[in-house]
Amino acid sequence: MTRPQGEMAQVDSEQPDTRGAPVGRRVLLGTLGLGAVGVLAAPVLQRGMEAFLGGAAEVDPIGVTGLLPNGGGFRYYSVTSSVPRKDADSYRLTVDGLVDRPTTYGLADLRALPQTRMVRDIQCVTGWRVPGTPMEGVRLSELLDAAGVRSSAGAVRFTCFDGAYSESLTLEQARRADVLVALRMQDEDIGHNHGGPARLYVAPMYFYKSAKWLSGITVTKDVRPGYWERRGYDVDAWVGRSNGRDDEPTT
Amino acid sequence: MSPRPDADRAASDVRRFSPAVRWTHRATALLMGVCVLTAALLYVPALAQLVGRRALVVTVHEWTGVALPVPVLVGLGSRALRADLSLLNRFGAHDGRWLRAALRRDKRPSSRPAHKFNAGQKLYAAWAAGATLVMLGTGLMMWFTHLTPLMWRTGATFVHDWLALTLGIVLAGHIGMAMADPEARRGMRTGSVSRVWAEHEHSLWRP
Known part of the structure; x- marks a missing residue:
């Protein structure tokens, strides 16, 4: 391919390439x-x-x-490489620790208890928010009362069947009416990816407090920081008043 | 313009990139690749479900992100790399012609005059460097949450998310163009390109 000599001369005059605009x-x-x-x-x-x-x-x-970022909806977070699946037959929730009557519940037992349905926004500490999400399940206070919490108790620790995640609340926080052992989300049984068949739901706090795949409730003397809290997140995770964030409160 | 049947390939080759430049590119590409991969594992729901291990993936992402500028900073010790950066920085009249031809989708080499780097490569290099620094800055704001006011952190997340998407698309374009040009890849792999290719793609370059 050849080009006219005049043009060649013109572009050659631009040599070298270090003098142009930066x-x-x-x-x-x-x-x-x-x-x-x-x-x-x-x-x-x-x-x-x-x-x-x-x-x-x-x-x-x-x-x-x-x-897309902020495209709406939930995002999947798990701290382990894989999580075993539990169904109505294999799922168990134990309540133990500083209680008079340690108890183990199956899924049917939990479903047989009075159910509370709440519709609140869900706010993740990483920024995403899912507006008006129906959550339904058993009030945690109901399970604690049934087990008979001893007077020496001050906190509740939650463990999960993913084998790694844990959470905790003070006893006062755990007794709030807007803290559930949730069995249904968005008016469907909670699926595996969303932490089913049962997860914690702490409505007024960032969603990392709402531990997925809940399998153990242990009443303790003091608060033991959970998985993310040992990695720098706030233990008292009120939406809008913790973790250096100013989101609109969810309750 | 057709390649001369040259018996000795080396005689028809020209040097394009020094070893320091190539290793800087390699190290940066590797770190960027790990950043993009771990970002996808954290961000795309299907991949997050596949891999999990969130704390580990976050740690790898943070440290590779912080390390990303290091190869270029080390490479600045090389005269050849500094010379290439200076060529990338300066735009001449021919670069304007190159960009106008690109906008017209005019692919004729005669309409696309270029020195060692064409105008597209120059823009890409400058933008990618700026975008990487923005990702680094916003990433640090999200990592060390107590260093900046709350408002900034939400903003940093927003910018980090959207710029990640943009950077991913632009990187895919960069890789796609390299995939389409074996001789350009040879230049970055071995340091040499054929004189024929150089005259065709970079008509103003006098190596």
Whole structure:
């Protein structure tokens, strides 16, 4: 391929390539600047994006919007490589520790107890929020009362059948009416990926307090920090008043 | 322009990248690859369900992210790498012509004059460097949560999420273009390219 001699001469005159405008530096600094502006303008941008994606999600047949940031819905977090599956036959929930009557419940036993249904927002400490999510299950206070908590007790520790996760609440927090052993979410039995067949639900706190795959409730003297709390998260995880966040409270 | 039937390949080759430049690229690519992979494991629900181990994946992601600028910083000790960075930085009139041709989807080499780096490569390098630093900054704000005000942290998460998506797409484009050009890949792998390729793709470059 040949080019006209005149053009060749013209481009040759641009040699060497070290004298032009420093556009590269400007692009780099501009990108940094845009990043900083993005951080500061995020509240406005995020609201717009959520509104747009919320609308788009309703007409999105293949669920691409679910993969976009702030696309709505839950995200799956597990701290172990795999979690055994439990069904109505194999699931057990034990209540022990500083109680007069240690008890083990099957799923049918829990379903036979009075159920409480609540509709609140769910707020994750990483930022995502799922508005108006129905949760339904047995009040934790009911299970504690049935077991007979001793006067020396001050806290409740929760363990999970994933083998690693744990959580804890003070006894006062655990007795709140908006703390459930949840069996149903969004008016369906809780599936495995969402922590089924039964998970903790602590409505006023960040969602890491709502331990998935709940298998043990142990009444203790003092609060023992749970899995993420030993890794720097707040033990008292009130939405909007902990973990350095200012989200709107969920209750 | 067709390749001359040259018996000795080495004689028809030109040097494109020094060993320091190639190793800087390799180390950066490896770290970036681990960052992207661990990001996907943390972010895409299907992959998160497959792998779990969240605390471990987070730790790997954080430390590879922090290490990402290190190869370039070490590479700055190399004169060849500094020379390449200086070429990437400066834009001449021919770069404007290259970009206008790219916007017109005009693929004729005569419409796309380029020195050692074409205008697209220059823009990519500058933007990717800036975006990596923004990812690093916002990532540190999310990691060390007590260093910055609350408002900033939510903003940092927002920017980190969306820029990750953008960076992923642009990186895929970078890799896709390399996959489509074996000689360009040879240049980064061995340091040399054929003179014919160089004259075709980088007509103003005089190695």
